Structure formats: C-alpha cells, structure tokens
Amino acid sequence: GENVEQHPSTLSVQEGDSAVIKCTYSDSASNYFPWYKQELGKRPQLIIDIRSNVGEKKDQRIAVTLNKTAKHFSLHITETQPEDSAVYFCAAISPSGSARQLTFGSGTQLTVLP
Amino acid sequence: ETGVTQSPTHLIKTRGQQVTLRCSSQSGHNTVSWYQQALGQGPQFIFQYYREEENGRGNFPPRFSGLQFPNYSSELNVNALELDDSALYLCASSLTGGADTQYFGPGTRLTVL
Numbered sequence: 001g002e003n004v005e006q007h008p009s010t011l012s013v014q015e016g017d018s019a020v021i022k023c024t025y026s027d028s029a030s031n032y033f034p035w036y037k038q039e040l041g042k043r044p045q046l047i048i049d050i051r052s053n054v055g056e057k058k059d060q061r062i063a064v065t066l067n068k069t070a071k072h073f074s075l076h077i078t079e080t081q082p083e084d085s086a087v088y089f090c091a092a093i094s095p096s097g098s099a100r101q102l103t104f105g106s107g108t109q110l111t112v113l114p
Numbered sequence: 115e116t117g118v119t120q121s122p123t124h125l126i127k128t129r130g131q132q133v134t135l136r137c138s139s140q141s142g143h144n145t146v147s148w149y150q151q152a153l154g155q156g157p158q159f160i161f162q163y164y165r166e167e168e169n170g171r172g173n174f175p176p177r178f179s180g181l182q183f184p185n186y187s188s189e190l191n192v193n194a195l196e197l198d199d200s201a202l203y204l205c206a207s208s209l210t211g212g213a214d215t216q217y218f219g220p221g222t223r224l225t226v227l
Contacts, residue, residue: 006156032214034214034215034216036218042220043118043204043218043219043220043221044157044204044218045218046215046216046217049214049215089156089157091156093214099147099159099161099162099164099169099170099171100145100162100170100208100214101147101159101162101170101172102147102149102157102159102206102216103159104156104157104158105156106155106156107154107155107156
C-alpha cells in the first residue's frame with residue numbers, strides 16, 4: 001500500500017516569513033495529494049490539493065508543488081501569520097485499492113511566532 | 115462549515131465494552147470514510163462505505179465494523195474495546211465513490227479506561 005512520509009515534524013517561523021513542509025510518497029500511481037490543517041481539538045480542514053497532472057497550484061498565500069519523478073510534494077505558506085499556527089498533514093490517494101482512501105503523513109506542527 | 119456532523123462528541127468506555135459512533139454526511143455526498151487518529155499522529159483509514167456497501171478496508175481487525183444507511187449516514191461499531199482504541203474517530207464524506215475530495219466531521223473523542 002501507499003506510504004507517506006512528512007518532514008519536518010515541528011517548524012517554527014517568525015511572522016511574515018515563509019514555511020515549507022515536504023512529503024514523499026511510495027506509490028508512483030498515486031494521483032491526488034491534499035493538504036489538511038488541523039487546529040487543536042478541531043477537524044482536519046482541506047486547505048489545498050493537487051492532482052498528478054499538475055505541477056503547481058496556488059491559492060493566495062498557499063501553494064503546493066508536485067514532483068512526480070521524485071515522488072514528493074511540498075506545501076509553501078508565504079507571509080505567515082499567527083493564525084497559521086496548527087498541525088498540517090499531507091496525504092495521498094493511490095488508485096491501487098478499491099477505496100479512494102487517504103494515506104496521511106505524520107503531521108507538522110507549525111508555530112508562527114509574533 | 116463542511117456540513118459533516120458526528121455524534122457523540124466525547125465518549126468514555128471501559129475495556130471489553132462496545133461502542134457505536136455516528137456520522138451524517140454532507141448533503142449530496144454518498145460516500146463516507148472512517149479514520150482513527152491517535153494522539154499526535156495522522157489519521158489512519160478504517161473503511162469506506164459507498165451506496166451502503168463497504169468499499170474498502172484498512173488494517174483494522176473485524177471488531178471494527180460499520181453500516182451506511184439509505185440516507186448515506188453511517189455508523190462505526192467497535193466491539194471488545196481495548197485501551198489502544200482510545201483515539202479521535204473521524205468520518206469524512208465525499209461526493210461519489212470515485213471522487214477524491216473528502217470533508218471531515220469534527221470527530222468523536224473515545225477514551226477507553
């Protein structure tokens with residue numbers, strides 16, 4: 001099955017700086033890669049996603065890049081704000097199973113220091 | 115707000131007991147997936163239901179079972195509870211069995227003593 005690794009596990013940045021979180025996946029057939037933000041005690045919220053036929057996608061301060069050859073994808077947050085502080089999870093869906101199941105990374109605790 | 119709801123919010127059980135968790139999918143969504151999220155970890159896939167049939171299952175024992183109803187709401191049942199079952203249980207709904215975007219409910223925090 002699919003395996004997703006995520007780095008770093010913790011990340012602290014100064015307000016206004018950029019943050020980058022990286023993930024690698026094992027199944028070259030995986031074709032959908034979402035990123036979720038989870039604040040303490042709350043549900044995971046989809047913040048951006050990318051499909052395997054696209055190399056980059058942007059939504060205001062958030063961008064995701066995908067390198068299919070290297071099997072890795074990254075989340076970029078620019079001009080970070082204190083409200084960006086949360087745990088971020090990457091995930092992947094592989095078509096090899098019968099269900100469109102999300103395989104998650106282990107999460108990155110992002111802290112934005114004022 | 116995504117529209118996915120779960121009940122109850124919190125639950126405390128003892129080892130060996132049975133528990134039923136409930137999920138109402140977002141309007142128009144006919145696929146529900148269940149995930150277990152242990153403290154400090156990413157969610158782990160339990161199973162998925164599509165049009166009332168189990169559509170796939172993760173690496174969980176048979177004491178984890180589920181149902182989906184004609185209105186696409188769903189239940190997760192766990193028998194013979196173990197201490198390691200303590201976790202946040204999340205359900206996520208999506209538009210069809212082949213759609214990828216999954217929207218999560220707020221979760222049920224289960225504590226097994």
